[in-house]
Amino acid sequence: MSNLTSLTLKAALAGLADKSFSSVELTQAHIDAVAAAKPLNAYVLETPDKALDMARAADARRASGDAGALEGAPLGIKDLFCTQGVRTTACSNILGNFFPTYESTVTSNLWRDGAVMLGKLNLDEFAMGSSNETSAFGPVVNPWRAEGSTTQLTPGGSSGGSATAVAAGLCLGATATDTGGSIRQPAAFTGTVGIKPTYGRCSRWGVVAFASSLDQAGPIARTVEDAAILLKSMSGHDAKDSTSLDIEVPDFPSFVGKSVKGLRIGIPKEYRVDGMPAEIEKLWEQGIAWLKDAGCEIVEVSLPHTKYALPAYYIVAPAEASSNLARYDGMRFGLRVEGGNLTETYENTRAAGFGTEVKRRIMIGTYVLSAGYYDAYYVKALKVRRRIADDFDQAFQKVDALLTPTAPSAAFALGENADDPVAMYLNDIFTVTVNLAGLPGMSIPAGLDHKGLPLGLQLIGKALDEGTLFSLGGALEKAADFRAKPTRWW
Amino acid sequence: MTDTSKQIEGRTGPWEIVLGLEIHAQVASKAKLFSGAAVGFGAGPNEQVSLVDAAMPGMLPVINRFCVEQAVKTGLGLKAQINLRSSFDRKNYFYPDLPQGYQISQFKDPVVGEGEVLVEHDDGSTFTVRIERLHLEQDAGKSLHDQDPNATYVDLNRAGTALMEIVSKPDMRSSAEAAAYVKKVRTILVYLGTCDGDMEKGNLRADVNVSVCRPGAYEKFRETGDFSHLGTRCEIKNVNSYRYIQQAIEYEARRQIEIIEDGGKIDQETRLFDPTKVETRSMRTKEEAHDYRYFPDPDLLPLVLDSAWVKRIEDSLPELPDAKKARLQSQYGLSAYDAGVLITEQARADFFEEAAKGRDAKLTSNWVTNELAARLTAAGQDIGDSPLKPADIAEMVQLIEEDVISSKIAKDVFDRMWAGEGGARAIVEKQGLQQVSDTGALEAMIDKLIAANPGQAAAVKEKPQAIGWFVGQLMKETGGKANPGTVNQLLKAKLGID
Numbered sequence: 001m002s003n004l005t006s007l008t009l010k011a012a013l014a015g016l017a018d019k020s021f022s023s024v025e026l027t028q029a030h031i032d033a034v035a036a037a038k039p040l041n042a043y044v045l046e047t048p049d050k051a052l053d054m055a056r057a058a059d060a061r062r063a064s065g066d067a068g069a070l071e072g073a074p075l076g077i078k079d080l081f082c083t084q085g086v087r088t089t090a091c092s093n094i095l096g097n098f099f100p101t102y103e104s105t106v107t108s109n110l111w112r113d114g115a116v117m118l119g120k121l122n123l124d125e126f127a128m129g130s131s132n133e134t135s136a137f138g139p140v141v142n143p144w145r146a147e148g149s150t151t152q153l154t155p156g157g158s159s160g161g162s163a164t165a166v167a168a169g170l171c172l173g174a175t176a177t178d179t180g181g182s183i184r185q186p187a188a189f190t191g192t193v194g195i196k197p198t199y200g201r202c203s204r205w206g207v208v209a210f211a212s213s214l215d216q217a218g219p220i221a222r223t224v225e226d227a228a229i230l231l232k233s234m235s236g237h238d239a240k241d242s243t244s245l246d247i248e249v250p251d252f253p254s255f256v257g258k259s260v261k262g263l264r265i266g267i268p269k270e271y272r273v274d275g276m277p278a279e280i281e282k283l284w285e286q287g288i289a290w291l292k293d294a295g296c297e298i299v300e301v302s303l304p305h306t307k308y309a310l311p312a313y314y315i316v317a318p319a320e321a322s323s324n325l326a327r328y329d330g331m332r333f334g335l336r337v338e339g340g341n342l343t344e345t346y347e348n349t350r351a352a353g354f355g356t357e358v359k360r361r362i363m364i365g366t367y368v369l370s371a372g373y374y375d376a377y378y379v380k381a382l383k384v385r386r387r388i389a390d391d392f393d394q395a396f397q398k399v400d401a402l403l404t405p406t407a408p409s410a411a412f413a414l415g416e417n418a419d420d421p422v423a424m425y426l427n428d429i430f431t432v433t434v435n436l437a438g439l440p441g442m443s444i445p446a447g448l449d450h451k452g453l454p455l456g457l458q459l460i461g462k463a464l465d466e467g468t469l470f471s472l473g474g475a476l477e478k479a480a481d482f483r484a485k486p487t488r489w490w
Numbered sequence: 491m492t493d494t495s496k497q498i499e500g501r502t503g504p505w506e507i508v509l510g511l512e513i514h515a516q517v518a519s520k521a522k523l524f525s526g527a528a529v530g531f532g533a534g535p536n537e538q539v540s541l542v543d544a545a546m547p548g549m550l551p552v553i554n555r556f557c558v559e560q561a562v563k564t565g566l567g568l569k570a571q572i573n574l575r576s577s578f579d580r581k582n583y584f585y586p587d588l589p590q591g592y593q594i595s596q597f598k599d600p601v602v603g604e605g606e607v608l609v610e611h612d613d614g615s616t617f618t619v620r621i622e623r624l625h626l627e628q629d630a631g632k633s634l635h636d637q638d639p640n641a642t643y644v645d646l647n648r649a650g651t652a653l654m655e656i657v658s659k660p661d662m663r664s665s666a667e668a669a670a671y672v673k674k675v676r677t678i679l680v681y682l683g684t685c686d687g688d689m690e691k692g693n694l695r696a697d698v699n700v701s702v703c704r705p706g707a708y709e710k711f712r713e714t715g716d717f718s719h720l721g722t723r724c725e726i727k728n729v730n731s732y733r734y735i736q737q738a739i740e741y742e743a744r745r746q747i748e749i750i751e752d753g754g755k756i757d758q759e760t761r762l763f764d765p766t767k768v769e770t771r772s773m774r775t776k777e778e779a780h781d782y783r784y785f786p787d788p789d790l791l792p793l794v795l796d797s798a799w800v801k802r803i804e805d806s807l808p809e810l811p812d813a814k815k816a817r818l819q820s821q822y823g824l825s826a827y828d829a830g831v832l833i834t835e836q837a838r839a840d841f842f843e844e845a846a847k848g849r850d851a852k853l854t855s856n857w858v859t860n861e862l863a864a865r866l867t868a869a870g871q872d873i874g875d876s877p878l879k880p881a882d883i884a885e886m887v888q889l890i891e892e893d894v895i896s897s898k899i900a901k902d903v904f905d906r907m908w909a910g911e912g913g914a915r916a917i918v919e920k921q922g923l924q925q926v927s928d929t930g931a932l933e934a935m936i937d938k939l940i941a942a943n944p945g946q947a948a949a950v951k952e953k954p955q956a957i958g959w960f961v962g963q964l965m966k967e968t969g970g971k972a973n974p975g976t977v978n979q980l981l982k983a984k985l986g987i988d
Contacts, residue, residue, distance in 0.1 A: 242789060329586075
């Protein structure tokens with residue numbers, strides 16, 4: 001039954017529909033695959049009993065002719081989504097044994113459509129990281145290895161567990177979140193498709209907050225069409241999230257395979273950064289050629305404030321995080337380490353509960369919001385953010401979408417950037433602009449580097465225009481014909 | 491011009507007080523500001539707490555439209571600018587009764603801007619207090635330190651409840667003015683129905699900013715707007731009664747004057763008022779003050795109001811105290827004082843207007859504000875629960891107007907009404923309390939009286955004021971029921987005086 005774990009979501013749903021196999025069979029195959037993939041450390045919590053219960057219920061609904069869009073499809077859930085009665089940790093010690101009494105809106109939407117939960121996926125602590133190494137459960141290991149090497153590579157972050165699980169056949173698709181690139185960079189590092197939709201498309205209710213104005217949920221999947229199917233279920237207005245958009249969810253899958261002829265594609269010149277590997281430059285050129293072949297018009301555009309994006313992002317995101325994470329104080333839930341008085345209890349709890357990177361960002365965020373520094377840092381960063389959004393507005397006067405690399409490198413070795421936070425932050429250089437402007441961005445696997453590691457291309461769309469991204473992503477996917485799979489070593 | 495009546499004499503000369511108030515008024519709403527949780531008095535600890543109030547991971551605030559409407563209504567009642575675009579900020583600090591680790595407030599762009607309140611002194615004269623702003627914010631929960639010797643408990647029922655913070659400019663110059671201002675704001679809020687005004691329950695409380703300066707300095711400040719003309723201020727937190735407000739200010743002003751006169755200087759700090767010791771104590775100094783790291787709450791969009799919606803609220807405002815007072819004066823011919831007393835409570839003014847229909851307004855007003863008010867106060871009842879209804883008072887007033895009873899007898903009638911003996915007319919009939927206006931009967935009595943007291947009758951001719959003795963005798967004889975007007979008239983004729 002191992003082939004059941006290498007199906008696309010679309011194919012699996014077809015197989016369930018024509019009764020080639022049941023959800024219980026499909027789910028069991030994935031449970032077995034997960035159990036056999038411990039070295040990847042993708043799951044921080046496996047819920048096989050719950051999965052089989054959900055699969056049986058899905059089979060029953062399908063038998064009664066009541067199948068939802070995802071009926072019986074086993075998925076992995078990033079452990080940033082609160083799941084009712086199922087431990088939710090954000091991969092932080094501070095949440096300890098936290099069992100939410102509520103279900104996030106995004107996961108509720110998936111269960112409403114019949115999906116099955118296999119378990120909770122590993123991530124960087126509170127989604128703060130680009131290599132999954134800040135997780136309290138230890139890093140996820142990329143199923144991909146360089147040719148002839150046994151060096152363990154990062155799957156990227158923060159949605160490293162989601163990307164690895166999808167790449168290694170440990171689920172048919174996964175939920176993820178993206179604050180500065182946390183869906184797209186791991187997708188690029190693992191040869192998977194990831195889309196961060198327009199800010200407000202997916203409800204943030206029940207998702208542990210990192211940086212509220214940037215956080216957005218989205219799927220990681222094996223194909224563009226799978227991503228479209230998942231995003232359609234995950235999206236939708238939610239009155240419980242004031243920033244949720246009250247707007248119809250388009251039928252995203254119907255955009256995949258649509259002609260892209262005549263679409264104008266912008267190539268932002270500022271994304272040609274110093275020190276970018278030639279292979280990535282080459283892949284980008286290849287992507288341009290593919291889209292040209294598909295009938296797109298290529299236009300060079302300028303996003304002049306791009307170089308300020310990363311510094312602005314690393315002010316805004318930590319600022320919001322420093323406040324969002326204040327609720328982890330040991331008073332009501334999660335870890336508590338008693339001290340001699342209230343202040344000591346706060347200090348002990350937060351010192352023991354948060355990891356180094358989270359503490360670093362809380363410190364940065366606290367600093368940039370402090371009296372005397374607020375204008376110089378936070379207010380300035382907000383101005384930059386406005387300029388970046390204006391840059392995109394200008395560009396989208398001329399073009400329908402932008403094409404860029406997803407990340408400045410292929411997957412790197414675990415531990416390689418661990419001592420250098422700035423080098424780590426540079427991973428987000430092509431992705432943060434999209435979060436700052438609230439736009440949709442998608443990473444599509446486009447080729448392998450000379451070491452046989454996957455590389456991704458990023459498509460950036462106009463606000464609410466995920467449809468065009470799915471059409472373009474479909475065209476790139478078709479042209480790239482990316483069929484490589486990691487060789488199983490685990 | 492310096493008003494010396496507000497000066498405080500120090501060792502080194504006179505001083506003046508400058509006061510600015512921040513009134514925290516709990517919004518009258520069944521639900522909290524950003525969560526659907528219920529608001530109510532008397533629930534058990536932590537029974538009115540939602541996941542949002544407890545700041546569980548992933549929970550998000552959603553603004554309560556009704557609370558915004560209440561704030562706008564209040565702004566309009568304070569004759570203030572309504573800001574069609576405002577926003578919410580986070581005020582960050584750690585405390586166990588603040589689950590989010592921040593309070594959602596409006597720091598930069600409040601929903602209501604500048605306004606003004608006309609305040610009455612006790613003598614009926616008025617002064618204006620300018621309003622700086624009104625903003626919406628969340629209240630914190632309560633830390634209970636008295637449940638266990640070794641632990642503090644937290645009750646989050648209040649956490650997330652909507653508060654309006656009404657910030658005045660430093661326009662009050664005495665403790666009495668500060669109390670009068672709070673009273674007036676409270677009256678306006680209660681009229682509007684935007685706050686129940688219950689100070690005992692803490693639903694209305696004030697932070698009082700106190701500073702002292704030399705005579706003349708305040709006027710310079712008002713001319714220039716330059717705060718450096720004023721003394722350093724101390725903020726006294728959370729004072730929740732008119733009396734405490736006055737006591738706190740008086741203590742604090744004295745304290746500051748003594749420090750300055752002893753050569754010291756005032757440290758800007760936050761202080762607490764201890765009502766038992768009647769003193770203020772330092773809570774935290776400026777150095778210990780929190781850096782609240784205000785920034786716009788990214789979970790909430792800017793609050794954008796539709797001007798037509800604001801207009802609808804404006805059109806639906808009830809008659810407010812100032813307008814009601816003016817109308818009571820013009821419509822009923824009441825004095826400013828009487829009208830002022832009537833409007834302190836909407837229900838009292840309503841009671842009066844109901845009772846005064848077709849009756850002598852001044853007379854009705856007197857009965858409502860004196861006798862009835864005193865009885866209600868003694869019985870601890872509100873006018874809304876009064877056992878005597880407007881029609882009861884009207885009936886009695888009518889009897890006075892028709893000369894059936896005198897005002898003096900009316901007091902007896904009122905007592906019997908209060909005791910539940912029935913309506914005024916029935917009591918008068920049953921008890922035979924009608925005035926004797928029958929001239930024949932009175933003439934006979936007068937003749938008899940003059941005949942029996944020739945000496946007194948002669949004296950009256952010399953000294954007309956002595957007629958009072960005869961009036962007194964007749965009233966005594968009739969049990970007070972003789973119509974005093976008729977008696978006087980008849981006596982004058984019989985005794986031959988003009």
